[in-house]
Amino acid sequence: MVTTNTEYNSNSIQCLKFPENVRHRPDMYIGSPSGNPSDGLYRLCREILDNSIDEYLAGCNYNIVIMYDSKTHQTTMIDNGRGIPVGWNSTAGMNSLTAVVTEIHAGGKFDHDAYKTSSGKNGVGASAVNALSTMLQVWSNNSEDRKWYTQTFAKGNPTSEVEKTKLPEEFKQYIKKTGTIVTWLPDGEIFIDSIKLNVNRLKRELHDIMYLCPKLNIKLIIDGTEQEFYSEKGLSELVSRSKDTTENIFTFSNNDIDVALNFTKNEGYDFKSYVNVCYTNLGGTHLNGFKKTILDIVKHNSKEKILNEDILEGMVGAIHCKVAEPQYQGQTKNELTNSIVETQVIAAVTPALTKWFKKNKTILNNIVQYAEKMLAEKQKMKASKALLKGISQLNTGARFISDKFLDADRRKHKDPKDLEMFIVEGDSAGGHFNRARDSFQASLKIRGKIINAAKASAESLFGSKATKDEGNKEIRSIISALGCGLQDDYDESKLRFGKVIILSDADVDGQHIANLLLSFFVTYMPDLIKNGHVYVVDAPLFIGNSAKSKQFGMTRAEVDTKMKALGIKDYDILRLKGWGECTAEQLSELCLDKKTRKLKQIQWTDDTEDMLNKTMGDDVKYRKQLLGIED
Amino acid sequence: MVKKKVEEEIVEQISNVNINDLLSKNIYDYGIDILEDRVLADFRDGFKPAQRRILWTARDLKAYPDSKTVKSARITGDCMGKYHPHSSAYGSLVNLVNSDYPVLQGQGNFGDIDNGPAAERYTEARISEIGMKCLECMPVADLVPNYGGDLMEPVVIPSRFPNFFVKDCAGIAVGLKCDIPAHNLEEIVEAFKMIIKKGPARYSGS
Numbered sequence: 001m002v003t004t005n006t007e008y009n010s011n012s013i014q015c016l017k018f019p020e021n022v023r024h025r026p027d028m029y030i031g032s033p034s035g036n037p038s039d040g041l042y043r044l045c046r047e048i049l050d051n052s053i054d055e056y057l058a059g060c061n062y063n064i065v066i067m068y069d070s071k072t073h074q075t076t077m078i079d080n081g082r083g084i085p086v087g088w089n090s091t092a093g094m095n096s097l098t099a100v101v102t103e104i105h106a107g108g109k110f111d112h113d114a115y116k117t118s119s120g121k122n123g124v125g126a127s128a129v130n131a132l133s134t135m136l137q138v139w140s141n142n143s144e145d146r147k148w149y150t151q152t153f154a155k156g157n158p159t160s161e162v163e164k165t166k167l168p169e170e171f172k173q174y175i176k177k178t179g180t181i182v183t184w185l186p187d188g189e190i191f192i193d194s195i196k197l198n199v200n201r202l203k204r205e206l207h208d209i210m211y212l213c214p215k216l217n218i219k220l221i222i223d224g225t226e227q228e229f230y231s232e233k234g235l236s237e238l239v240s241r242s243k244d245t246t247e248n249i250f251t252f253s254n255n256d257i258d259v260a261l262n263f264t265k266n267e268g269y270d271f272k273s274y275v276n277v278c279y280t281n282l283g284g285t286h287l288n289g290f291k292k293t294i295l296d297i298v299k300h301n302s303k304e305k306i307l308n309e310d311i312l313e314g315m316v317g318a319i320h321c322k323v324a325e326p327q328y329q330g331q332t333k334n335e336l337t338n339s340i341v342e343t344q345v346i347a348a349v350t351p352a353l354t355k356w357f358k359k360n361k362t363i364l365n366n367i368v369q370y371a372e373k374m375l376a377e378k379q380k381m382k383a384s385k386a387l388l389k390g391i392s393q394l395n396t397g398a399r400f401i402s403d404k405f406l407d408a409d410r411r412k413h414k415d416p417k418d419l420e421m422f423i424v425e426g427d428s429a430g431g432h433f434n435r436a437r438d439s440f441q442a443s444l445k446i447r448g449k450i451i452n453a454a455k456a457s458a459e460s461l462f463g464s465k466a467t468k469d470e471g472n473k474e475i476r477s478i479i480s481a482l483g484c485g486l487q488d489d490y491d492e493s494k495l496r497f498g499k500v501i502i503l504s505d506a507d508v509d510g511q512h513i514a515n516l517l518l519s520f521f522v523t524y525m526p527d528l529i530k531n532g533h534v535y536v537v538d539a540p541l542f543i544g545n546s547a548k549s550k551q552f553g554m555t556r557a558e559v560d561t562k563m564k565a566l567g568i569k570d571y572d573i574l575r576l577k578g579w580g581e582c583t584a585e586q587l588s589e590l591c592l593d594k595k596t597r598k599l600k601q602i603q604w605t606d607d608t609e610d611m612l613n614k615t616m617g618d619d620v621k622y623r624k625q626l627l628g629i630e631d
Numbered sequence: 632m633v634k635k636k637v638e639e640e641i642v643e644q645i646s647n648v649n650i651n652d653l654l655s656k657n658i659y660d661y662g663i664d665i666l667e668d669r670v671l672a673d674f675r676d677g678f679k680p681a682q683r684r685i686l687w688t689a690r691d692l693k694a695y696p697d698s699k700t701v702k703s704a705r706i707t708g709d710c711m712g713k714y715h716p717h718s719s720a721y722g723s724l725v726n727l728v729n730s731d732y733p734v735l736q737g738q739g740n741f742g743d744i745d746n747g748p749a750a751e752r753y754t755e756a757r758i759s760e761i762g763m764k765c766l767e768c769m770p771v772a773d774l775v776p777n778y779g780g781d782l783m784e785p786v787v788i789p790s791r792f793p794n795f796f797v798k799d800c801a802g803i804a805v806g807l808k809c810d811i812p813a814h815n816l817e818e819i820v821e822a823f824k825m826i827i828k829k830g831p832a833r834y835s836g837s
Contacts, residue, residue, distance in 0.1 A: 507716075508664035511657035518654060529650060536653070538646065556780060575779050577716055600648040611651040615658040624806040626655065627662045 018104055019131030019156025026190050029128040033191050037198035041191050044132065045202060047125035048077045048182050053209065053277050055081025055180075056216050057322070065174045065219045066202070073195045074135075076183040078171060083142030083180045086149045086162065095162045097140060097151055101130040102158065126182070131156035132190050139167065139181040155187060174219075203227070205279065211238035212258075212277050212320050235260035238272070239316045248363060252352045258320040259290060259349055263363050269312040274320040275328075275336050284329075284336030286321040289345030297353055298367055306371035313370060321345070377488060404446075405481050408497075409439040417498035421481060422591070425504040425513055429579030429587075433503075436588040442497065444481050449513060450474040453520035454616040461524075475520060482528070490527045500528065501535045501599065503591055505578040519616040522608055530604045537591045538598040539576065546571035552590075662805035669717075670802030671809050675787040676765070677795030679802070681723040684714040686734055687784055689758050690766055700738040700755035707751055714777050714784045721751045731813055732797045734762035764792040793819050 016024055026033045026040060030047070033040040045066075055061035061081035068075050085096045092099040104127050130136045136153045143149055150165045151158060171181055186195040199222060206218055206229045214234030220227045231237050236251045239262035248263040273280050273287035280287070291312070298311045321341055329335040357364045408419045421442045424433050433443050451472045453461060461475050479486065484495040502517050504510035514536060521528055528534060540552035544559040546568050553559040556573055563571055579587055589596050605611075614622035672679050678686070688710040694701045707720040725748045728737035739754035748754060758766070765788055774783040799813035826832055 508661045509717075512661040515654055515657040515661070518650065522650070535645075536648065577778075594643050598644045598646070600646050600653075602650045602653065603647050605649060605651055608650050611654055615654045620806055623658060623662060626659050627666065627806050629806045 018102060018127065021104070022128050022131035022156065023190065026128075026132055030132070033132075034193050036194040037196055037201075038191055038193060040132075041186055041195065042198045042201055044129045044184070044186060045075055045077075045197060046205070047129055048075075048184075050277070051125055052077060052079035052081060052180070053213065053216075055079055056213050057277070058082075061179075062215060063174070063176070063217050063219075065221065066206075067221045068197055068199065068223075070196075070199075070223050072185065073197065074183060074185045075197060076171075076181065078174045078179060078181045080174075080176050080179045083140040083178045084138065086140050086143035095151075097138060097149065097162055098158060101126045101136065101138060101151075101153065102156060103127060127156075129182075129184055132187050133184040134187045136182070136184040139165070139171075141167075141178055142180075208238075208272075208274070208279055209277060211235055211318070212274050234258065235318045235320060236262075238318050248360075250353060250356045252349055254348060256322045257286075257345060257348050259318070259345075261294070261315060261317040261353075263367075264314050264316055266314055266316070269309075269315045270317070271315075272318045273336075274318070275323055275326050276321075280328075280334050280336055282329075282335035285339055285342040286319055286323075286336050286345055289342035290317065290319045290349065292342070293346050293349045293353060297350065297357060298364065298371070301364060302368045302372060304372050304375055306368070306375050310371035310374040311367060313374075319345070404444060404477060406434060406437075406443045408442040413440045415498075416496050419497045420499040420501055421497040422501045422503045423478070423517060424579070425510060426578070426580070429503070429505070432579065432582075432584045432587050433592075436584040436592055438592060441592060442481070444477060446474045446478075446513075446517075449509075450516050450520070452516055452616055453523045454612055455618060461520075478517075478520070482525070484525070484528065486524045490525060492527070492531065495528075495533070498533065499535055499599075500533050501537060501591075503537055503579065506539050506541050507577050510578070515616060518602070519612060522612045526604070526609075529602055529608075532601055532603075534602045535599045536602065538600045539590055541576055543574045543576060543582070543586065544571045545574060658805065665804045666807060670804050671807070672795065672798075672800040672802075672811070673787050674795055676790050677793075677798050677800070678788065679723070679800070681710075681715055681717070681719055682727055683788055684710050684784060685720060685724050685727060686758070686762060686765065686788065688713065689735065689756070689762070690769075694757040696736070696758060696760055696763060698757065700736075700757045703739075703751040703754045703756055706756060713782055716778055724751075724756065728756060730798055732761050732792075732794075732816060733759050734765055734794070735759060736762075761792055765790040765794060767791055793823070 022029050030040040030043040032038060049064070049066070052061060052064045056064075058081075061079050063078075063080040065078040066075070067078075084100050087096055088094075089096040089099055092103060094102075130153050132155075134154060137150060139148055139150045141148045148165050148167050149162050151162045152160045167175060175181075188195050203220065206220060210216065210218060210229040210231045211234055214231050216230070218229040220229065235253075235258050236249050239260045240249055250259075250261040250263075252259045271283070271287060271291065273283050273290075275284070275286060291308075294315070294317075295308055295311055299306060321336075323336070323338055323341055325338075327337045329337050408421075410419075413419055419440050419442065421444060422433065422437075424443050424445050426445065426447065437443060451461060451474070453475070456472075461472050482496060482500070485491050502514050504513040504517075518529075518534075521534060540554055542553050542556050542559045544551040544553070544563050546563070547570070548568060549563075549566055551559050551562040551566070551571075553562060556575075559573055563569075574581070576582055579591075582590070591597050613619050668680050670679065673683075676683065685706060688706050689701075691713070692701055692705060692709065694706070703721060703724055707724055710720045711717070724735065725741055727733060727735045728741050735756045736759040737754060737756045740749040741754060742748035768789040768791065769785070772785040772787070772789055775786055776782070777784050793816070795811075796814050796819045797816050800809055800811040802809050822832075
């Protein structure tokens with residue numbers, strides 16, 4: 001049993017009133033107050049700024065000045081809006097100026113007549129700032145007599161009455177007629193780590209705000225240095241920040257929705273979404289609606305099932321929605337959840353975008369063509385775009401130098417069709433080969449069993465930039481030596497050899513290696529086989545040697561009968577296992593000399609890819625059947 | 632002029648081969664060879680072909696338990712030359728020496744779980760007593776020609792020693808794989824005794 005002495009009764013229930021409630025749990029109102037720079041401290045600034053922006057949205061304000069002193073950390077916000085109303089408010093029982101900054105949920109944002117839409121909405125803004133500041137002072141001239149009134153506060157409590165005053169000299173130049181001035185100093189007791197404002201973040205968000213609020217002039221003055229944020233055209237300037245041509249920009253706007261879409265040649269796509277001048281970094285229903293509109297229209301123009309990411313490739317878009325009662329997922333307003341916004345966006349943007357595409361048919365066609373091409377590429381091979389880029393670099397390399405590759409004499413033989421490349425298994429045959437070969441013959445040595453392209457992933461074949469894997473060396477050297485490219489990039493004119501001859505040993509491992517090589521060619525260079533460039537050597541397994549004659553055969557008996565026919569009795573028979581076993585002369589006779597060698601040209605058939613999967617791929621059934629293995 | 636004529640006369644002998652047939656034939660030959668002649672142990676004597684050939688070669692060299700050990704390189708060299716034209720002979724020899732009931736007795740560093748063995752030119756080996764038990768019934772063994780057709784080698788080594796049961800075996804072939812754990816010799820002998828007395832039996836757990 002846990003015994004406790006503290007009593008828990010009706011007196012234990014505490015009822016926190018302003019400003020203690022805010023000061024007690026600041027994170028409920030403005031986010032985390034700790035950290036340097038802290039998120040909460042920035043929100044203070046943003047809450048006051050939002051109030052000024054709401055005046056802009058209501059069409060009453062075109063100037064905002066933000067002043068920040070990096071030594072004292074005092075921040076001042078000046079706008080040319082209507083000003084906070086000054087005068088007795090009977091419901092609150094106090095002056096409305098006092099009520100706005102000392103009462104939670106007091107404000108004009110609940111009145112739809114005064115503000116149709118607003119970026120701040122919970123009425124917490126100014127009062128929370130007040131509660132968390134050691135000093136806060138408000139000026140406003142929205143009174144009956146149009147004179148300036150001011151009041152000061154400390155930690156949320158008023159330290160003076162609402163007094164008539166003269167506008168301070170330093171602010172005079174920024175006020176034209178009406179306006180509000182708020183200045184405050186954050187409380188070090190709440191923001192324990194630092195009361196320094198995150199100026200870079202402020203600049204970043206002002207940069208967004210200026211596109212969302214065209215013709216709103218924002219001045220940021222830090223220690224006297226002034227920076228201006230102003231955009232004439234709004235969103236369409238946001239999507240074309242780089243110097244693209246402006247012809248490719250689609251824009252649409254009505255009272256609630258602002259859309260801009262730029263068709264660039266950049267890699268990837270970028271969409272930004274905003275609701276009531278707040279950046280929604282996780283998007284939400286408004287962005288979904290926008291994307292759906294684009295995708296539906298483009299997909300309507302293609303018969304293929306093209307992929308979304310390919311359609312959006314190169315697009316830079318932005319959407320800004322004004323939503324009367326926005327609902328967000330999460331406290332920090334980063335994902336809009338109002339489902340009606342999606343249908344609204346689709347209904348509004350679809351006709352406009354369809355019309356625009358009709359005018360700019362080439363752009364639509366380009367998108368469809370690109371997406372269809374990418375789809376075909378993706379279906380054919382698993383290699384990603386980035387990989388293909390790496391491989392094409394490999395192909396364009398003018399000279400390819402490797403100790404495993406010996407090129408033919410290209411000065412003597414100008415036409416690559418006359419040249420032959422032998423893919424030789426292992427060093428033991430390769431050494432011979434280099435002595436026996438003619439000037440039009442090149443050799444590429446591969447070591448042991450190469451990777452099975454029918455099973456392996458594209459990354460393990462060609463490497464990937466992410467893992468800094470270089471891929472399979474043998475595969476890379478085959479690609480570089482042939483120079484003709486892969487898959488759709490296959491270019492017959494760049495092929496550096498007329499014949500590619502697989503010269504693996506005549507034992508079962510050699511057969512396996514031949515299959516592994518074919519597996520790569522079928523998967524990634526089918527055209528090489530289709531155009532009849534791939535050969536295997538039709539080599540005998542047995543050689544009968546005698547002083548008078550030499551006979552070849554696939555079996556010992558075949559050699560025997562041939563020798564008998566010639567009447568030779570004194571001969572040795574050599575079983576040719578690997579090419580390392582025969583002499584350079586024999587190799588030349590059997591494989592290299594055009595007069596005496598026998599080649600087999602490999603013929604492509606329609607179901608070859610299927611057959612490859614059966615013999616070398618993941619389909620084990622066929623192989624079990626072939627070998628007579630029962631489950 | 633003469634040169635040109637010669638060049639024109641060259642007509643290459645090129646025949647066609649269907650890629651499907653080639654793929655299929657190659658994988659069949661390879662698969663059959665791997666199955667029969669490489670990775671799977673024969674259930675009659677428990678040896679993989681390479682291991683059987685090494686024991687057979689050691690017998691050729693007369694490296695019996697009462698004679699001197701011979702260099703591993705001599706065994707593997709003879710084995711590769713005579714019966715096993717592949718590259719894995721020394722690895723198989725090391726496995727034979729390192730098994731729980733070795734048929735070869737090694738001399739020198741044959742490695743342990745962390746370290747590999749010394750090179751084949753350093754280590755030596757001879758047939759152990761167990762190995763002699765395996766070879767006891769050799770006169771009745773079936774012999775077949777080797778790969779070159781000039782020497783004879785056994786299909787299996789008929790053995791009095793239950794090698795298949797006490798030796799572990801692992802291998803992956805085309806379409807099949809094998810994974811047999813090693814067993815305790817005494818327990819195997821007890822099990823045999825029981826089967827001989829009472830007929831077929833089944834392990835019922837404990």
